[in-house]
Amino acid sequence: MEKASLEDTVLKFLDQNQTIPDSMKFAKEQGVDHSVIVGVLKSLASEDYVKLQDKPFMTYVVTETGKEYIEKGTPEKRIFDMIPSGGLDIKTLESDPAMKEVFTVAKLYGMPKKWFNIPKKDSPDFGKILRAVETAVDDDAQLFKDVAEGKVIPDKKLEEYLKKRKVFDAVKEVYFATEKGDEFNVTKIQKATDLTSDMLQSGSWKDENFKKYNFNALGKPVDTGNLHPLLKARQQFVQVLLELGFEEMPTNQYVESSFWNFDTLFQPQQHPARDAHDTFFVSDPQFAKKPDEAYWNRVKEVHEKGGYESIGWRYDWSEEEAKKNIFRTHTTGVSSKMLYALAQEKEFKPKKYFSIDRVFRNETLDATHLAEFHQFEGVVAERNIGLPELKALIGEFFAKIGIKDVKFKPTYNPYTEPSMEVYAYHPQLGKEVEIGNSGVFRPEMLRPMGLPEDVNVLGWGLSLERPTMINYKVANIRDLLGYKV
Numbered sequence: 001m002e003k004a005s006l007e008d009t010v011l012k013f014l015d016q017n018q019t020i021p022d023s024m025k026f027a028k029e030q031g032v033d034h035s036v037i038v039g040v041l042k043s044l045a046s047e048d049y050v051k052l053q054d055k056p057f058m059t060y061v062v063t064e065t066g067k068e069y070i071e072k073g074t075p076e077k078r079i080f081d082m083i084p085s086g087g088l089d090i091k092t093l094e095s096d097p098a099m100k101e102v103f104t105v106a107k108l109y110g111m112p113k114k115w116f117n118i119p120k121k122d123s124p125d126f127g128k129i130l131r132a133v134e135t136a137v138d139d140d141a142q143l144f145k146d147v148a149e150g151k152v153i154p155d156k157k158l159e160e161y162l163k164k165r166k167v168f169d170a171v172k173e174v175y176f177a178t179e180k181g182d183e184f185n186v187t188k189i190q191k192a193t194d195l196t197s198d199m200l201q202s203g204s205w206k207d208e209n210f211k212k213y214n215f216n217a218l219g220k221p222v223d224t225g226n227l228h229p230l231l232k233a234r235q236q237f238v239q240v241l242l243e244l245g246f247e248e249m250p251t252n253q254y255v256e257s258s259f260w261n262f263d264t265l266f267q268p269q270q271h272p273a274r275d276a277h278d279t280f281f282v283s284d285p286q287f288a289k290k291p292d293e294a295y296w297n298r299v300k301e302v303h304e305k306g307g308y309e310s311i312g313w314r315y316d317w318s319e320e321e322a323k324k325n326i327f328r329t330h331t332t333g334v335s336s337k338m339l340y341a342l343a344q345e346k347e348f349k350p351k352k353y354f355s356i357d358r359v360f361r362n363e364t365l366d367a368t369h370l371a372e373f374h375q376f377e378g379v380v381a382e383r384n385i386g387l388p389e390l391k392a393l394i395g396e397f398f399a400k401i402g403i404k405d406v407k408f409k410p411t412y413n414p415y416t417e418p419s420m421e422v423y424a425y426h427p428q429l430g431k432e433v434e435i436g437n438s439g440v441f442r443p444e445m446l447r448p449m450g451l452p453e454d455v456n457v458l459g460w461g462l463s464l465e466r467p468t469m470i471n472y473k474v475a476n477i478r479d480l481l482g483y484k485v
Helices: 003-017 023-030 034-046 064-072 075-082 090-094 097-110 139-148 156-165 197-202 229-243 293-304 319-323 332-343 387-400 443-449 465-472
Strands: 050-062 128-131 168-180 255-257 325-327 351-360 372-383 406-413 416-426 431-441 455-463
Touching: 003 023, 003 034, 003 168, 023 034, 023 168, 034 050, 034 168, 050 064, 050 139, 064 139, 075 097, 075 139, 090 097, 090 128, 139 156, 139 168, 156 168, 229 351, 229 372, 229 387, 229 465, 293 443, 332 351, 332 372, 332 443, 332 455, 372 387, 387 406, 387 416, 387 431, 387 455, 406 431, 416 455, 416 465, 431 465, 443 455, 455 465
Parallel strands: none
Antiparallel strands: 050 168, 255 325, 351 372, 372 455, 406 416, 416 431, 431 455
């Protein structure tokens, strides 16, 4: 029977009889499941056609043990029927594991009924079980059957006995008593569920009968996915860095000028990393605009002639090369912009910056390298800090993300001195792998920006993929992306 037809049946019944005392009985009379009637009644109640009053009650569901007792008899009756006139040997009875279990229950409930007699040691019948009465009536089996058929409604005492014997499970159920509601009508009026543009244009909404919103109703389940392992790692990194007092840098510009990406970092224009086999160059627009002229000239001078106790790189610095647009090879260009902005402030204030975003390298793809990956970078600008603080900071950061065995190896970077590579053990590859690079930014980078001479800047960077591979035990970086994730 369809819902609309059942609604009409309910409304007509109430119109004639005023109430439906028991929704369960009503469901049986209509030949439908009780849950269907409950759904119809609740739908009508939501529009005030009817009022519902829930009536909880206990029902008793026969367990597998109960079914066995009703069909075969209780254990005490079954053992009683097995005992011959001379008694039954207990050892023989208990040699069968199944009968031993039946005998245990039979003694528990048959002895109080005085059906059995188990002689003591000084008796010639010791070791046997004897009948104590000529006949026994299995009243319990009949009682269990009557409860199962609804002929007997257990009181509290009987309920406890049934529970003790494990023959029934008590289940709480609810039926509904139903009466007419404030909006009762023998015919259900179809109400509008949405305010449409046609209603607004015609003005018919003023006379429309709208269905009330049920703000307690559950919404439609939304299918959702899971965070990619890289996003989980990024989320973890961000949380750790915020706890350490860092603030995030804006890194939404993938195309960068060579000036900010290389030259401000005191990286010479002849450096191999600036060649086409390492860097992706942009053809349109090919060149970027010059930044602040005074800063531009200071960077040019430190490359060509040096300064700040440095002799520079001693070459003719090319403005055209510096203006070339590239896909950024690291996010350190963003760090350089932030440090330059910090240097322009009237009074220096210590800062901690971080960024996590995409960078691009013209790499040969293998198990640990991609042409596009995510770089994390941390920068700390403070007076009179150096290598010990850098090592402590890196160690604390990696410990917080679960990588505790971190090692450092001296290396060379054009824009940091001293410089260190950061290594961690990869359990799948069975060796230590480089997970980052670090160092103290050189004066040739910082002083042209205008930062005070006693201000040092610590920097460290790593790919997001490498620590993620270690944490998730991924041996090949290419398996971290695509359909295999």
